[in-house]
Amino acid sequence: MKIIYKQLLKLLLILLIPSLTQACLWLEGTNIDGDYKRFDDKIISSMFLKRSQNTTPQKNFKQRFYRENNQTAEYLALQYIMKGEYDKGIAKLMEIEKEGKKLYEMASNLGTAYELQGNIPLAIEWIEEGIKRNAESHGGTEWLHVLILETKLELENNATLLEHQHIITLPYHFTETTTIKIKDKNYTIKEVRDALFYQLRERLIFVKPKDKVVADLLYTFAKIEEQTTIVEEADKLLVMAQEYGFDNQTEIDIIYHNLNKSITNMRQKAAFSTFLILILVVFLLIIFIKIRKKRRKKPITKPIISPLSFAFSINVYIVMFTILSMPLYSFIHLHLTHTSMLYILMIFIYPLAIYSVLNDIEKRYIIPQPKQHILYSSTLYIVFSTVIYFFFLKNFNINVFYHFGATIVLAICIFFFLKWRMKRYE
DSSP, rough: HHHHHHHHHHHHHHHHHHHHHHHOOOEEEEEETTTTTEEETOOOOOHHHHHHHHHHHHHHHHHHHTTTTOHHHHHHHHHHHHOHHOOOOOHHHHHHHTTTOOOOHHHHHHHHHHHHHHHHHHHHEEEEEHHHHHHHHHHHHHHHHHHHHHHHHHHHHTTTTHHHHOOOOOSSSSTTTOOEEEEEEEEEEEHHHHHHHHHHHHHHHHOOOEEEEEHHHHHHHHHHHHHSOOOOHHHHHHHHHHTOOOOHHHHHHHHHHHHHHHHHHHHHHHHHHHHHHHHHHHHHHHHHHHHHHHHHHHOOOOBBOHHHHHHHHHHHHHHHHHHHHHHHHHHHHHTTTTHHHHHHHHHHHHHHHHHHHHHHHHOBBBOSSSSHHHHHHHHHHHHHHHHHHHGGGGTTTTTTHHHHHHHHHHHHHHHHHHHHHHHGGG
């Protein structure tokens, strides 16, 4: 038995570790249609952007580039730039550039340094040179850097430019695969979203509120998140846009109107689901009470209960207690808590269900082979859980690997709880 326990623990770790690593990256909440949605391939953009906003160039430099006793020309140039000594930083970078190596990093750093210095024409020149040297660097998003610089150049001549238009114009309705034209080149909304995240994450380290360009980009990012991911993320990005000075109240009100509508729809759907669950619970309780009353009228006998009947009884109680706990989960879910809360809740619910059903079984049956009964119960639970996933939980967009990992964990918990509870029969 010790070998079996060790193998079970190994299986638990193999299944649980990938689930936990995936959980860190899940983006979940309410989509534009008011449905719960989770994205395994997207991160919480607002959290990383806020982190960039709250850091400083010097702190970021130490975290990413600091090496003790590093006295290379490039390192010293970056140090000058991070300290705000742009003339010295540019001079050092130009010394390296004159060596003729045509490095992408030099062109990119020169473009950034000239931008921070306020020399936008030279900044554009060097960022475009960087793109020629390596178009795929920075995730292939430097086209947006150029667009930002060109907008800043236009703002010098027309300060009200962004009051009448956006840096990136989005259609009224779109999806991730929708294509839009920017400067005679087509980009999908997904490519625009990735570019906004990458460029803003770098830009917010240097640019603090208020800034018209950043405000406009954050608004566009919020609009994309509203339409393609979750409205809660759009809300956070819109708040950041307002911090940076986005003040077009009409467009702000439109996003908040859509956000409130989506949240209201989600709450109504959750409330309706909870109501149906409560009706089902009441119905099951009425049937259960009637069956109990009929059984009390019959003479009490204690036949032997088969392993399959025992396992079925255990799992029926587990399902009933799970249904009873669904209103509580629905309440938690209204506040958009992580999906793992459902499985954590089950760890506390299942022992109550097992304890309750065992008391009932002990009064009316003899349990001759507890080990066999325990094994049947754990195995049948996995079958029940699989059926419930494909007929119910799948609609909640719950990752199949995460669910089955959690199912194995809960099956092991059931196994050991039953083993502890039924020691008296061994």
